[in-house]
Amino acid sequence: MWGEESPRNGRRGHEVVSSIAGGSSEVVVLDDAVIEAAARAQPGVTNINVTKSTGLHIGPKFVSVTQNVDNTEVVKDLPLPRYLWDIAKSTTKAERLSCAAALIVLVVCVLLIVYFTVIAKRTVDSVVDIAPHEWYITREMWLAPEFFNGARTQKFDPLRLVIIAHTVSPECTLFVNCAAELRNMQGYFRKTYNYDLPYNFLIGNEGRVYEGRGWNVVGAHSLSYNRCSLGIGFIGDYREGLPQYSKVNEKQLERAKMLLDLGVRVGYLHPNYHVLGAKDLVSSESPGTNLYRAIQNWTHYDHYNHYQNKNCEEILEYFQNKTSTVGSTAIKNNTVNNGQD
Structure with a gap:
């Protein structure tokens, strides 16, 4: 049964709901304002997660929910061996x-x-560094293959000029390594230039002296000066501008001086010999910065350029004339002194 309230009451229309159950009747009057307020009071649901449910009651409505359940095993707090085994x-x-x-x-x-x-x-x-000799290693000791060289320095003996160079090759700090390095260098020069090691002697980084061409043999280290000089090559590269370079040590310098003293004793070097770096005579960076600086401190280093711009014959003549001049002066001074007596 529906009815209306008189308009004169100043109220909005209302709805009357009548229900009959079991022979009795009940009338519920719902005001429009009440219904709107109730609707506004309901919370809004935008997202909801449902677990283990087939139906859901949201507000005045029943919502049917379809759920897909994935059965997955979660690995959590497992021992490392078990975890690795599961992965494997x-x-x-x-x-x-x-x-x-x-x-x-x-x-x-x-x-x-x-x-x-x-x-x-x-x-x-x-490793114990064992060598056949304490400091002087002959060609036979470092197993040098035979290579004939008939050119000799006899015309200019005893030699007055010693030229120091460096080999620009890998360093060696043991006898076995130095001997192998010399054989490698010799093989290179024989194959490329068809001659033996260019130096008369070489100085290893461990301080031993290695016989190259030896005494009284013309070398191939400094053009125009080979016939009248003794060439000594220090194994390594002593140019300080390089990222890695060799550093001359005291034992090398000591053994080089021992070699020169030996040369004087056996008569191959003049007692008043002079030492120069290869760069003093030819266009070269040899013997490298720190080695060149070291030999400049030697007593026999030539600070007066006696040999520059001279060939071997001119050097020989220069010192012969110098000796003659000195001898004549000494004789003259001796005569004057005798006359005064």
Whole structure:
């Protein structure tokens, strides 16, 4: 049954709902304003997550929910071996083989690093440097192949000029390494230039003297001066401007002086010999910065350029004339002194 309230009451229309149940009746009057206020009071739902439910009652409505459930096993707080085992089970055979190969390569690399940084270094440090002679190594001692060279320096003996150079080759700090380096250099010069080592003697980085062409043999180290000079090559590269360069040590300098003293004793070097760097006579950077600086402090270093712009014959004549002049002056002074007596 529906009815209306008189307009004179100043109220809006209302709806009357009548329900009959079990022979009795009940009338509920719903005001429009009440309904609107109730609707506004309901919370708005924009997103909702539902777990384990087939139906959901939201406000005045029943909402049917369809749920898809994925049964997944969550690995959480597992021991590392179990975790790795589960991962291994989920991979293919090819993937497992690739991982095993990568692991083997990693282990090999680590072992090589350990070997070369620790074990090999200890092995090198523990090697005893044994040589056939304390400091003077002949060609036979470093196993030099025979190579005939008939040119001799006899015309200019005893030699007055010693030229110091460097080999610009790898360093060597053990006799066995230096001997091998000399054979390598000799093979290079024989193959490229068809002659033996260009130096008369070489000085190893460990301080030993190695016989190259030897005494009284013309070298091939300084053009225009080879016939009248003794060439000594220090093994290494002594140019300080390089990222890595050789540093001359006291033992090398000491042994070089011992060699020169020996040359004077056996008569191949003049007692008043002079020492020069290769760069003093020819266009070259040899013997390198720090080696050149070291030889300039030697007593026999030529600070007066006696040999520059002279060939071997001119050098010989120059010193013969100088000797004659000195001798004549000495005789003249002696005569004057005798006359005064």
